Amino acid sequence: SPAIQDPNNVNPLRRLGGNANLREETANTYTIGAVFQPHFLPRFSATVDYYNIKIDNYITSGVGTQAIGQLCFEGNVQQYCNAITRNGIGEIDSFRDGYVNSGGLKTAGIDFKASYTVPLGNALGTATKLVFGFDGTRLLKYDYTPVVGIDLVYHCAGAFGANCGVPTPQWRHSLRATLATRKFEISGMWRYIGPTDDDEPKAVYATEHFTSVSYFDLSGSVKASDVFTIRAGVTNLFNKKPLLAASTQNGGNGEQTNTFPTLYDVLGRRFFVSATMNF
Numbered sequence: 001s002p003a004i005q006d007p008n009n010v011n012p013l014r015r016l017g018g019n020a021n022l023r024e025e026t027a028n029t030y031t032i033g034a035v036f037q038p039h040f041l042p043r044f045s046a047t048v049d050y051y052n053i054k055i056d057n058y059i060t061s062g063v064g065t066q067a068i069g070q071l072c073f074e075g076n077v078q079q080y081c082n083a084i085t086r087n088g089i090g091e092i093d094s095f096r097d098g099y100v101n102s103g104g105l106k107t108a109g110i111d112f113k114a115s116y117t118v119p120l121g122n123a124l125g126t127a128t129k130l131v132f133g134f135d136g137t138r139l140l141k142y143d144y145t146p147v148v149g150i151d152l153v154y155h156c157a158g159a160f161g162a163n164c165g166v167p168t169p170q171w172r173h174s175l176r177a178t179l180a181t182r183k184f185e186i187s188g189m190w191r192y193i194g195p196t197d198d199d200e201p202k203a204v205y206a207t208e209h210f211t212s213v214s215y216f217d218l219s220g221s222v223k224a225s226d227v228f229t230i231r232a233g234v235t236n237l238f239n240k241k242p243l244l245a246a247s248t249q250n251g252g253n254g255e256q257t258n259t260f261p262t263l264y265d266v267l268g269r270r271f272f273v274s275a276t277m278n279f
Contacts, residue, residue, distance in 0.1 A: 013094035014065055023101050028057045045113040050105075058105040062097030063146040066162040066200065071150065081232030102151075105146030112136040112173075126181045154199060155167055160210065161199035161249045166260050169194030184222045187233075191215040193263065198249060207245045212253060215240055232273045239269040 014060050033049035063071075063080075071080040087093040120128040142157040144164070160167035171194040178187040193213045198205055219233030242264040250260055259266060 012065070012092045014062070015094055015096050015098075016062055017098040022059060022099060023057050024102075025057050025059055027053060029115055041116075041277050043117040043193075044115070045268050051109060051111070053105075053107050054254045055105045056102040057145075058103075059099060060102045060146070061099055063100060063102070064097070064163060065095045065232070066221045067146045067152065068091070068095055068097065070152065071147065075152070076151065077150070101148065103148045103150065106133075106141060106143045106146075107139070108135055108187070109139045112138075114164065122182045124136075124181055126183065128179070128181050131176075131178045133176045133178075136171070139168060139170045142168050144171065148226045154177070158196055158261070159199040161205075164199040167193075167196040169212075170198050182222065182223070184265055186220045187218070189217040189219075191217070205246045205249055207249065210243045210245075213240065213243065213264065218235040227278045230273075231275070234269060234271050236267070236269050240265060241268070242253060242266045 029052065031049055031051045032093040033047060033167045036046040036048075038044065068080045068083050072084060083096045084092060085094045085096070114132075115134070116132045118130040118132075120130060122128065139157045142155070142164075144154045144156055146152060146154070146163075154163045156164035156168050158168070158170040172192060174189060174191045176187060176189045178185055180186075191214065195212045196210045215235075216237045217233065217235050218237055219231065221229055221231040223229050242259040242261070244258045245260070247258065250257070257266070
């Protein structure tokens with residue numbers, strides 16, 4: 001028989017499918033929250049919420065080619081070796097994968113929310129105020145176990161890649177400032193996505209680290225009459241480009257995107273205009 005060769009340089013096929021033996025997911029969750037409205041700082045409000053979620057029988061679209069390879073070549077688990085198909089010269093040709101009940105998902109974090117209003121009197125000839133709004137989240141844990149009964153856990157908080165998928169930064173926030181009167185509003189927003197690292201330390205990819213990303217948006221509205229309002233704005237004001245990753249790192253989808261379009265802005269700077277009329 002021919003000697004077993006290294007895998008092809010291109011991504012082998014991954015054959016996905018359903019599973020009639022899937023079981024329902026079950027979850028244990030709890031949250032603890034607090035609200036702060038200090039007397040010494042009127043018009044300020046803040047909330048802090050801790051969440052902890054544990055999902056058993058977590059349904060996933062497959063354990064992934066990386067896990068199949070690890071469980072076969074490093075763990076010597078025969079069922080995962082059987083999921084690998086080779087061609088006539090011993091190269092890996094495809095992986096058979098599908099929806100499965102994984103070993104579970106555990107996640108925990110803290111959500112922050114705050115708002116503050118500053119009255120400016122009649123600074124612009126009418127009642128004027130400056131409003132600040134903040135939303136942030138600190139991810140403490142995001143642990144995924146792909147296979148039941150196998151001691152293989154991916155620690156995905158602050159990571160991305162072939163195992164963890166879309167980047168899950170440990171810190172994200174948005175901060176909005178709005179200058180408002182009875183007739184118009186002008187608003188600016190800062191959206192921040194924290195840094196992440198590739199989830200596979202044994203492999204060196206073209207992208208091992210994603211830096212933090214900031215997007216800035218501007219919008220405004222004018223109340224032309226009691227029934228007619230015009231809104232306009234620009235999203236991604238500074239035309240921030242998406243961060244790039246190798247195709248293997250985002251599930252083989254990189255030939256089309258080389259990024260994570262569900263998280264990073266791939267459209268660039270764009271403008272919008274809308275109008276509403278109340279009858």
